[in-house]
Amino acid sequence: xxxxxxxxxxxxxxxxxxxxxxxxxxxxxxxxxxxxxxxxxxxxxxxxxxxxxxxxxxxxxxxxxxxxxxxxxxxxxxxxxxxxxxxxxxxxxxxxxxxxxxxxxxxxxxxxxxxxxxxxxxxxxxxxxxxxxxxxxxxxxxxxxxxxxxxxxxxxxxxxxxxxxxxxxxxxxxxxxxxxxxxxxxxxxxxxxxxxxxxxxxxxxxxxxxxxxxxxxxxxxxxxxxxxxxxxxxxxxxxxxxxxxxxxxxxxxxxxxxxxxx
Numbered sequence: 222x223x224x225x226x227x228x229x230x231x232x233x234x235x236x237x238x239x240x241x242x243x244x245x246x247x248x249x250x251x252x253x254x255x256x257x258x259x260x261x262x263x264x265x266x267x268x269x270x271x272x273x274x275x276x277x278x279x280x281x282x283x284x285x286x287x288x289x290x291x292x293x294x295x296x297x298x299x300x301x302x303x304x305x306x307x308x309x310x311x312x313x314x315x316x317x318x319x320x321x322x323x324x325x326x327x328x329x330x331x332x333x334x335x336x337x338x339x340x341x342x343x344x345x346x347x348x349x350x351x352x353x354x355x356x357x358x359x360x361x362x363x364x365x366x367x368x369x370x371x372x373x374x375x376x377x378x379x380x381x382x383x384x385x386x387x388x389x390x391x392x393x394x395x396x397x398x399x400x401x402x403x404x405x406x407x408x409x410x411x412x413x414x415x416x417x418x419x420x421x422x423x424x425x426x427x428x429x430x431x432x433x434x435x436x437x438x439x440x441x442x443x444x445x446x447x448x449x450x451x452x453x454x455x456x457x458x459x460x461x462x463x464x465x466x467x468x469x470x471x472x473x474x475x476x477x478x479x480x481x482x483x
Contacts, residue, residue, distance in 0.1 A: 223264040229273045233380065237355050239269040240376045247271060247378060249293055249330030252322055277329070277380055282306035285386055292329025292379040299328060309390035309483070310348075313340050313408070316394070318401050329379040335428075337368050337458070338402035338421060342428035344392060347408035347419035348384045355380060368427045387412050389442070391482035393475045394422070397462055404462055405471040407431075409479040415439040418476055423468040425456050434476050444477035 228245075230236040240247060244266030248254060257263040271277055271293050280302035282288030288306035290299055300315035300323065317323055317340050331341045332352060345352070345361045352359045355378040364372045373379070387410040394406030403422035410417050416438040418431045437446040452472045457465035 222258050223261065225258075225265055226267045227270065228267060229270040231273055231275075233274055233276060233355060233378065236269055236271060236274060236378060237376065239267070240378070242267055245269055247333070249333070250295065250326035252318075252326040252330065253334050253336065254330075271329070271378065272327075280306070282386075287383055287385050289381050289383045290328050291381050292332075293327050294329075296323040296326050296328070307384055307386050307390070309387075309392055309408070309410070310344050310384060313344050313392040316340070316392075316401075322401075328382060332364075332382065333371065333373060333379055335365060335369050335371050336402070337424070337427045338397070338400075338404070338406075339428075340392070340394065340403055340406055340421060343403075343406050343408035343419040343421040344384070345382060345419075346428050346430060347390070347410045347417045348387065349410075349412075349417060350382050350384045352379055353381045353383065354378060362430075365428050368425070370427070385412070389483040391479045393479040393482060395471055395475060397422075405468050405475055407472065407475040407479050409438070409476060409483055411438070411442055411483065416442060420472050420476075423457055423472055425458055431472065431476065434473075438480060442480065442483075444480045447473060447477050447480075 228239045246265035248268045248270045277293035278291045296314045296317045300311050304311035331339050350361045390410040392408040394403040397404045405423040406421045408419045418434045421428045452469040454465040454469035457468045459465040
């Protein structure tokens with residue numbers, strides 16, 4: 222690991238100012254950044270920790286309406302405190318990694334990194350959530366732009382995420398046993414105006430919405446509605462853990478299970 226300076230601002234304004242320095246990098250839970258630095262694949266000159274900013278932490282909401290999660294809120298806190306508002310989101314958070322990861326990793330860090338196998342992107346996209354930053358609000362459909370790529374601009378900090386609460390929802394994932402990332406994961410959310418289905422872990426393009434399933438489930442919210450559908454495997458990930466066809470099949474299977482769970 223290369224030498225670096227460490228800054229822990231107490232306010233968002235201080236953090237934004239610190240990140241304007243050359244070579245500065247935001248640090249939230251550090252679950253990806255720190256291992257990357259240890260392998261000398263990243264070498265920021267300054268780490269700006271967001272964990273000391275109280276305004277970026279916590280879960281608040283209105284029953285049946287929406288729930289907002291501060292960007293620096295650890296997964297374990299989301300699992301405990303979002304349950305009263307959005308049980309499917311809480312269950313997702315409770316299934317991320319292991320206890321050490323859940324107590325250090327944060328929702329903002331996960332979304333800023335946008336790992337193609339991370340769980341939170343599926344919840345955000347399926348819920349049609351809004352990502353609030355130090356500069357603006359970004360709709361979920363506009364935020365995710367491919368593997369490890371987002372709409373965030375240089376120096377922009379995620380401050381929170383607001384989830385509209387659906388009528389029914391569930392997340393089901395097939396774990397990669399070693400990392401506990403999603404080999405494939407599907408989040409299904411049913412709203413009054415239709416169903417949204419988001420898939421993580423399966424595509425070379427990162428998290429995506431399965432539009433055919435959304436149309437079928439909006440007409441008939443049952444696992445049987447998926448029977449005649451197929452998933453195109455041309456853009457699916459193929460590696461030692463599973464072929465493209467295997468992942469495409471998992472998308473359909475897990476979507477059915479999520480509908481049944483919801």
